[in-house]
Amino acid sequence: MIELHIAQAVDLLAPTGGDGLWSKNKRMVRITGFEILGYKEDGEIFGAELRVHFDRRTWNPREHGLIYTDKKFIKSFIQSAAHFGFTENNTWYSEQGMQGIDYVSFDIELDEHMKGGFFHDRIDSFLDGVEHEGQID
Numbered sequence: 001m002i003e004l005h006i007a008q009a010v011d012l013l014a015p016t017g018g019d020g021l022w023s024k025n026k027r028m029v030r031i032t033g034f035e036i037l038g039y040k041e042d043g044e045i046f047g048a049e050l051r052v053h054f055d056r057r058t059w060n061p062r063e064h065g066l067i068y069t070d071k072k073f074i075k076s077f078i079q080s081a082a083h084f085g086f087t088e089n090n091t092w093y094s095e096q097g098m099q100g101i102d103y104v105s106f107d108i109e110l111d112e113h114m115k116g117g118f119f120h121d122r123i124d125s126f127l128d129g130v131e132h133e134g135q136i137d
Contacts, residue, residue, distance in 0.1 A: 003040075004036065004037065004038030004039075004040075004122070004123070004126040005036070005037055005038075006035065006036040006119055006122055007034075007035045008033055008034055008035075008084070009033045010031055010032065010033055010034065010081070011030070011031075011032065012030070012031040012077070013028050013030055013031070013080075014028075014029050014031055014076040014077045015027070015028050015029070015073065016059075016067060016072055016073045017070055017071055017072030017073070018070070018072075019069075019070060019071055020065070020066065020067060020068060020073075021068070021069045022065045022066035022068050022069065022096070023064055023065030023066055023067065024065075025064045025065065027058065028058065029054050029055075029058050029073065030054060030055040030058045031052055031053065031054055031055075031077065031080075032054060033053045034050060034051060034081075034103075035050070035051040035103075036048070036049070036050055036108070036119070037050075037051070038126055040127075040129075043129075045110065045127075048109065049098070049105060049106070049107060050105070050106040050107075050108045051100065051103040051104070051106075052103055052106065053102055054067075054102060054104070056102055061099075061101055066096070066099050066104075067099075067104045068093055068096055068099045068104065068105075069093055073104070074091070074093065074106075075088070078091055084118045084119065085114040085118060085120075085123075086108070086114075087111075090109040090111045090114060091106050091107075091108050091109075092106060093106055093107075094106055110123055
């Protein structure tokens with residue numbers, strides 16, 4: 001199995017709209033970083049996940065609920081992180097059980113936008129069969 005792991009520190013803000021299934025809170029959330037995890041076996045990609053990490057001083061799932069399914073949050077994140085290759089067509093919430101205590105989990109498609117984005121060299125080589133792990137700052 002070939003794995004892709006990219007970690008990127010960021011300092012972004014994204015509001016929640018309070019319209020999620022697991023929270024009605026409207027808050028500004030500080031995004032501190034994200035991880036891209038990809039898995040490939042026998043030439044087939046069978047999973048790619050984006051974990052968007054947040055500052056728990058701005059969002060605490062035990063107090064505020066899960067950001068999962070909040071429409072304003074995903075839209076705002078995609079707009080502020082578009083230069084990394086995230087779009088409305090390649091980024092969507094993963095299932096509820098994938099959500100973390102300090103991150104929001106998304107399924108992503110490693111499409112032409114991701115291949116042309118900030119991490120294009122690492123994603124291209126992953127798609128070509130090269131394993132990657134590490135942090136980019």
